[in-house]
Amino acid sequence: MARYTGPKNKICRIFGEPILGSGKNLGKNSNPPGMHGANRKRKQASEYAIQLKEKQKAKFTYLVLERQFFNTYAEASRLKGSTGENLIKLLEARLDNTVYRMGIAPTRSAARQLVSHKHILVNGHSVNIPSYSLKPGDVVELKPKSKANTAVTGNVRGKNPSISWLDFSEKDIKGVFMAYPERESVPENIKEQLIVELYSK
Incomplete structure (x- = not known):
């Protein structure tokens, strides 16, 4: 790749x-x-x-x-x-970017690696394509096995409150891509x- x-x-x-x-x-x-x-x-x-x-x-x-x-x-x-x-x-709807925006990974590079190594589920299905385009309502989360991996969960820092188009539960390490962002909301x-x-x- x-x-x-x-x-x-x-x-x-x-x-x-x-x-x-x-x-x-x-x-x-x-x-x-x-x-x-x-x-x-x-x-x-x-x-x-x-x-x-x-x-x-x-x-x-x-x-x-x-x-x-x-x-x-x-x-x-x-x-x-x-x-x-x-x-x-x-670009914001890309899976690797969304994993980064949710705070599951500290950088986009790290988010890309999580996706490529099959740590991420979209609507309950494993997706390992970083460029996968999300649609409003799609659920993104870590695999159950990955949630037990401290090397993965140790980097979870939670979503920035200004990222309003995503909903994220830090406890469940699970979020929802609610809508495409408005340009003024993208930092x-x-x-x-x-x-x-x-x-x-």
Whole structure:
């Protein structure tokens, strides 16, 4: 299964945000990668470069590679409403992202691993596809055997109260994907309109 396995802190430095992991070293070195650091003369980015960087940020944030991201965009463009907002809704509805949002895993990478290793049930059935798209009403939980595994349950931290489109019981390690989120409810710093403009060229 294809995924990014390179240095995470380098990606955080490119975007100046902790989009992968904690970004704990950003304070020490927040300059973009490359020779000479802050002293390097950089040309003003073109419109295309800004749009491309925003797409790359979204891809790294949700751990999606190019073809899958384009397919998700194509699906978003077929839905009614704003294509950019639909794109964010579809990305948020991914199973690995939902496991992360529920607080079952501390990062999206860890959530992806839980799904791939068959620790997660959706509506009572084992699903090991991180990109599985949830529908409103779907129930997500740890397998009973996994709930007895302290190595798995030790990372459960509970849902952030601001994530209103999910219902989660920390006691049962079980939650419900209640609805697709509204864009203003999603905390990710992504300018999805720039992505739409990029693909519209």
